[in-house]
């Protein structure tokens with residue numbers, strides 16, 4: 378019998394998506410193919426502590442134990458202790474947002490010289506930043522919502538015209554979305570239609586980031602697709618999210634039981650639209666140099682039915698009922714097999730990188 382692969386399943390972290398991470402890891406832990414993999418759960422607590430294997434296992438068996446101290450921003454430098462885990466063959470980081478999804482954790486794995494699941498440093502960093510994603514997508518010929526970005530130093534300047542709703546509205550229209558450039562799960566995102574709301578929205582978004590995007594509102598429904606793989610990625614079908622009138626896909630609508638948003642997988646849309654969503658997604662995946670996985674989100678615009686890119690998620694929600702796994706299940710890759718493939722893609726990328734020459738003289 379061949380030896381099983383040891384997987385370090387890292388979850389938790391200090392982002393606003395802490396609870397989402399715990400739920401994703403709980404589902405992965407229960408579904409991973411135990412004939413192939415030995416799982417070592419590694420919980421980054423909300424205080425930034427790398428918990429013992431025993432406590433980590435307890436939390437994955439009963440996720441409620443982890444949600445005692447949510448949203449406390451903490452230093453997670455204890456994660457450096459991963460260097461003392463030589464028995465781990467591959468890391469599976471299921472840490473959303475800040476430090477987990479933005480290239481930082483990925484950089485640590487690179488330094489530790491270990492294979493890992495999901496996007497590498499560059500793709501994780503650029504897809505975490507919605508402005509960088511837009512710039513690269515445009516370059517690949519993919520339509521994005523028109524936007525301006527505001528840096529903190531501009532916001533701090535009372536005379537800067539970007540703080541003026543009428544000035545911004547002249548460029549983008551009166552119906553706007555305001556969001557931190559680097560965030561997730563709709564945290565800090567607002568929809569505004571007047572000066573007072575605009576001011577309030579800027580204040581809110583700057584709580585989370587030093588760069589805020591103001592975008593034209595795209596009216597329509599949300600369409601998402603899932604991409605998997607390295608050099609020859611495969612694209613799943615398309616799912617659709619329809620929000621209640623006057624609402625959008627807020628944190629509550631994403632995760633609360635009384636959500637007013639409805640998900641349809643697969644979407645009931647004409648073939649041409651589905652194909653456009655899929656081909657755009659592949660272009661964006663490649664333009665941002667993703668590997669492993671990403672979920673690519675767009676708006677299907679009312680009226681002209683154009684597909685307008687919203688964002689790329691390097692580490693999408695990964696519970697067994699989340700959009701990403703569901704989209705692959707629907708094209709014949711069950712949750713357990715998807716986990717296996719992701720681990721294999723991480724190891725394949727690592728093995729390839731090993732063949733590159735590193736010149737030190």
Ligand SMILES: Nc1ncnc2c1ncn2[C@@H]1O[C@H](COP(=O)(O)OP(=O)(O)O)[C@@H](O)[C@H]1O
Nearest residue numbers: 522554560561562563564592593594595625626
């Ligand atoms: N330009 C836009 N037009 C219409 N709706 C938007 C726009 N930008 C964001 N939204 C709404 O806000 C939600 C969250 O925005 P998004 O850019 O996806 O950030 P996050 O990373 O927090 O998910 C989207 O799912 C959508 O419902």
Ligand SMILES: [Mg+2]
Nearest residue numbers: 562563674688
């Ligand atoms: Mg989103």
